Each structure stands twice: as structure tokens, then as C-alpha cells.
Amino acid sequence: MFHYNNQTASEIGVDFSKNAIRGLLLCGPPGTGKAYLAQVDANEAQVPFAYASAPSFQNMFFGVGNLKVMGLYKKARKLAKVYGACIIFIDEIDAIGMSRGAGSAGGGLGGLMGMGGSGLLNELLLQMDPPNMDNNGFAKLLRSLRLRKKKAERLAVLTIGATNLPDVLDTALLRPGRFDRKLWVDAPDYDGRVDIFQYYLEKVTRDPELTPERVALDTIGYSPAQIKHIVNESVVIAHQRGASVTKYEDFRAAMETYEWGLKQPLRSMSEDERRNVAYHEAGHAVAQFLLKPQERLWKVTIIRRGDALGLAATKPTHDRYNRSDSEMLAEIRVCLAARAVEEEFLGKKLNGVNSDLRQATQLAGAYLGAVGMGEELFSWLAIGSPEEGLKALRPKINELLNNEMNKVKKLVTKHSDFVHAIATQLLKRGDLTGEEIEAIYLGLYGEKRPAAQDAMIHREIFSSLSEAASAKEMVDKAELDS
Known part of the structure; x- marks a missing residue:
């Protein structure tokens, strides 16, 4: 990861042995392989690797945690003197590295009892970037007798920390000389998931339809740890049904159980x-x-x-990193569609839409007050209070929700046969896959699912006449250019 060619470095006048990187902070969600990455780096560099969990430094007796940190770095420096370098990996470093201004983290009973506090953090700060001092007693004796003139040796000890919460760390930890580099270890993309699935599925007797490419599309956003769990669970499900071969249906059942929980019919x-x-x-x-x-x-x-009586779930068709205004409005309509069907088809309002309305309100608030997709560019993120922003924008949010409700009512009324057909099949079978719903649509309308809508169809999303007029000009210009 940070391995240097000293011969090349000397040609440009840099001595990396004296200016080595002292720290690397790995940030990212759980299960993405931060600890494994640090171990691989140590193996690649062919240097000793020491693992420590930050909570293990904490102790009920004052000073014990400090001694543990001192002992760890003392041993690492001895190994670095023998092997040229040493890597220390500290997992969950936020347990002892939280900002000293964050409430009770800087003292109180926890600090006095050795449960962390500023004392343990200060010791870690000192050990990560120590002063230039001799590390053994004989060298110190020679230094005191003025018989040792050369500068004290700075041994190459790299500290790699891992955390899910980089924002809570103390600023002293993040300065140059301690954690010089910060690396974000995110969930793998499509190619990464294919590689991970190839590794785990090679160990499984599987059906030819269960391919790494197919399941990688189903697991967008999954971490390597989650992928490993799903593969193992799919094998268990196949064994439970008495099969010797794991099928795609077993993998799908494992995903559904992991994401939504076990089936519990009422x-x-x-x-x-x-x-x-x-x-x-x-x-x-x-x-x-x-x-x-x-x-x-x-x-x-x-x-x-x-805790859900039912659900309707979608999966992205590919890895995505942003959303347009039309997609946010479509998501709001999806949230409101259940209430629209209740009013239009059942003639009543049910209490099962509480989470739908909450999500629709949050999306509408973000649409108008966070990402500037309405008439104003005001963002409540500037004042740091979404609650106050929602209160201030309540009339506009309610207007937007009513507009989207009217649109989705027209949509479900226009496709009433589709609504009835899905509801009827759900009552008969309990659940339907996306492929089965597409087959219902094809049987009713004689065509496949509508493709992605273009800018001309999206004219209806604008809430004001001025926005609609400017959008029309944009579309008309595009038509003339084509």
C-alpha cells in the first residue's frame, strides 16, 4: 500500500527511512475488509503485523490501558529494528480516539477508572509520534556520557487504524505525523462483487444458473462479509430442503431472509x-x-x-451514485401509491401508511430544503437542523405531496386492471416475484414494461408554470437540434 523503492527515492533526494508514513486510517462501513486489507499489506511488505482491538486497552484500573499501549509500541519498535519495519493495526479506534471535546470522553469517572478518557488517548498520541529518543538503556547511557553523537534512530512503525465513525475522532489523531493518510474502504462495485462471489461459490456445489455475474447484480451495496453470509445461508437452505446442489432460488431466499426477516404468516x-x-x-x-x-x-x-405485514421491494439495475429530481418525485409517488389505492379502490383510509407518509415527507423535505430542486436554493443543512427546516417548509411540502398524490391517483386509476390483477394473485399465492408481475403486465397490455422516460414525458413533474415553460423550451430546443 505504501511501499517505497529507497534506491529510486535517493536519486531525487528523499530518504523515506527518516520520513516514513506513520499512520493510515481506514474508514468505511462494517464488513468491508478493513482488517483484512491491513493484514494483506503487512504480508506484502514482509514485515511483522500486530493486531489490537481498541476496546481491549480499556481497563477498570487507572493506568493499565496506558501500559498496554506502551508495551505494544515497545514490542513493535523492537521488531522494527530486526525486520526493518512493523505494522500495528488497531481496530475500532474510535473507542479510545474520540474527540476530547465530546462530552464525558475527556474525563469523569470513565477517565479516572481507566475506561478510556484523555489519558489513554494522550498515550496513543505520544506513541504514534514520539520524540526522537533512544530506545534502549545502553544508548541512553552513552547519550548521557556524551559518547553518542548521532541523532536518535526513528524506527519505522506504521499504525493502521480502522473505524466506522471517522467524524468523531480527535483532531490530534488526524494531523500529519500520526494518521497521515485516510483511505475509504467502501462496499465493492459490480466487478468487485463478481470476484468475491467467484471465490466463495467455487467452494459450493451449485446449479449452473447460480453465477457470480447474476448474483452480483442482486447484491448492490453488499459488503464482503454480507456476501459470505448470504452464500453460506443459501447452502443451509439447500440442505434444509434435502438438495445436494444450491440453486438460485436458495440464494434468493437467503437474501430475502437476511434483508426482511423470516416468514411469519398470520x-x-x-x-x-x-x-x-x-x-x-x-x-x-x-x-x-x-x-x-x-x-x-x-x-x-x-x-x-x-414487523411488516407486507412489502414491495425493488433492486437497482446497476450501481448508482446519484438521483435526479424526477427520480425523487417518482419515489414520493411510490410512497403515496398505497394510500391512493386505498382511497380509489377500497373507499377507505388505513393506518398502515404511517411509514409511507413519513418517508414521503422526508423525501419532499429533502427535495425542497436540502438539494435545491424546488423554487428555492435554501438548504437546511446550512443551519444544521432538519426539524426546523421541515417546520418552515411545511406548507410547500404539503402542497408538493398533494400534487404528487393527484398524479399517482391518475396513474393507478388508469391501470386499474393491473392493480386488481396483482392484488388477486397476492391473495391467492401470498407473494409474487418481479418476473411474475411483468408477465401479468404483458398479458394485460400486450407489451413489456415501459422503458426509462425521457425529458418530454418528465414535463409533468414541475410544480410551477415558470419551471414548466423553461423545461418546454429545453425540450423544444433538443427536438430542433436533433
Whole structure:
């Protein structure tokens, strides 16, 4: 990772032995392989590797944690003298490296009892960037007798820290000379997931349809640890059904169990309540299918999983890193589609939309008050209080939600046959896959799912006449240019 060619460096007048990088901070979500990356780096450099968990330094007796840190770095320097360098990896470094201004982290009973506090952090800061002092007693004796003239040797000890919360770390840890570099270890992209699946699936007796390329598309956003877990769970599911070969259906079942929880059917639910849930989820499914062409419908179910009586889920068609205004509005309509179907098809309002309305309100607030997609460029992020921003924008948020509700009502009414067909099949079978829903749409309308909408169709998303007029000019100009 940070290995240098000293011969090349000397040609340009740089001595990396005296100016070696002292620290590297690995940041990223859990399970992305930060500890494994540090271990691989030590193996590549052919130097000793020491692993320590930051919480293990904490102790109920004052000063014990400091001694542990001192002992770790003392041993690392001895090894560095023998092997040329040594790498120390400290996992969950935020446990002892939190900012000293963050409440009780700087003292109090926890600091006095050795549970961390500024004392342990100060010791870590000192050991990571120590003063130039001799490391053994004989050298110190020669120095005191003025018989040792050369500068004290600075041994190459690289500290690699890992954390999920880099923002809470003390600024003294992040300065040059301690954590000189910061590396973000994120979830793997498509190519990375294919490589990881190839490694794990080689160990599994699997059906030819269970390919790394196929499952890599299903696991966008998954970490390597999650991928390993899903592969193992799919093998368990295959074993439970008495099969010797793991199929794609087993992998899919493992993903659904991991993301949503185990199936827990409610046998006592009345037919009327099942019908309510079926139409509720059918509303979401129709809106997702027609309004989100950049995503594929994964599954719709009215079988309870976790605390949800039913759900309609989509998966991205590819790795994505941003969203447009039209996509945010489409997401709001998807949230409101269940209430629209309840009013238009059932003639009543149900209490199952509380999470839908909350999400729609948050999206509308972000649309208007965070990312500047409305008439104003004001962002509540500047004042650091989304709650105050939501209160200030409440009239505009409510207006936007009502406009989107009217649009999604027209959508589900226009495709009433589609809504009824999905709800009927859900009542019969309990759940439907995205492929089965696409087959229903093809049977009803004789065509496949609508492709991604272009700028001309998106004229309807604008909430003001001025925005619509400017959009029309943009589209007309594009038509003339083409």
C-alpha cells in the first residue's frame, strides 16, 4: 500500500527511512475488509503485523490501558529494528480516539477508572509520534556520557487504524505525523462483487444458473462479509430442503431472509384485512413498476416478515451514485401509491401508511430544503437542523405531496386492471416475484414494461408554470437540434 523503492527515492533526494508514513486510517462501513486489507499489506511488505482491538486497552484500573499501549509500541519498535519495519493495526479506534471535546470522553469517572478518557488517548498520541529518543538503556547511557553523537534512530512503525465513525475522532489523531493518510474502504462495485462471489461459490456445489455475474447484480451495496453470509445461508437452505446442489432460488431466499426477516404468516388475519394489505402492496408495486424504470421489481408479498405485514421491494439495475429530481418525485409517488389505492379502490383510509407518509415527507423535505430542486436554493443543512427546516417548509411540502398524490391517483386509476390483477394473485399465492408481475403486465397490455422516460414525458413533474415553460423550451430546443 505504501511501499517505497529507497534506491529510486535517493536519486531525487528523499530518504523515506527518516520520513516514513506513520499512520493510515481506514474508514468505511462494517464488513468491508478493513482488517483484512491491513493484514494483506503487512504480508506484502514482509514485515511483522500486530493486531489490537481498541476496546481491549480499556481497563477498570487507572493506568493499565496506558501500559498496554506502551508495551505494544515497545514490542513493535523492537521488531522494527530486526525486520526493518512493523505494522500495528488497531481496530475500532474510535473507542479510545474520540474527540476530547465530546462530552464525558475527556474525563469523569470513565477517565479516572481507566475506561478510556484523555489519558489513554494522550498515550496513543505520544506513541504514534514520539520524540526522537533512544530506545534502549545502553544508548541512553552513552547519550548521557556524551559518547553518542548521532541523532536518535526513528524506527519505522506504521499504525493502521480502522473505524466506522471517522467524524468523531480527535483532531490530534488526524494531523500529519500520526494518521497521515485516510483511505475509504467502501462496499465493492459490480466487478468487485463478481470476484468475491467467484471465490466463495467455487467452494459450493451449485446449479449452473447460480453465477457470480447474476448474483452480483442482486447484491448492490453488499459488503464482503454480507456476501459470505448470504452464500453460506443459501447452502443451509439447500440442505434444509434435502438438495445436494444450491440453486438460485436458495440464494434468493437467503437474501430475502437476511434483508426482511423470516416468514411469519398470520393465520388469524381475516379475509378483509388480507384484502386491505394486498391492495396496499399492489399500489406500491404498480407505482414501482411504472415509475422507476431504473430499478427492477424484486418481490411483492403479503406474508408478514419482521414487523411488516407486507412489502414491495425493488433492486437497482446497476450501481448508482446519484438521483435526479424526477427520480425523487417518482419515489414520493411510490410512497403515496398505497394510500391512493386505498382511497380509489377500497373507499377507505388505513393506518398502515404511517411509514409511507413519513418517508414521503422526508423525501419532499429533502427535495425542497436540502438539494435545491424546488423554487428555492435554501438548504437546511446550512443551519444544521432538519426539524426546523421541515417546520418552515411545511406548507410547500404539503402542497408538493398533494400534487404528487393527484398524479399517482391518475396513474393507478388508469391501470386499474393491473392493480386488481396483482392484488388477486397476492391473495391467492401470498407473494409474487418481479418476473411474475411483468408477465401479468404483458398479458394485460400486450407489451413489456415501459422503458426509462425521457425529458418530454418528465414535463409533468414541475410544480410551477415558470419551471414548466423553461423545461418546454429545453425540450423544444433538443427536438430542433436533433
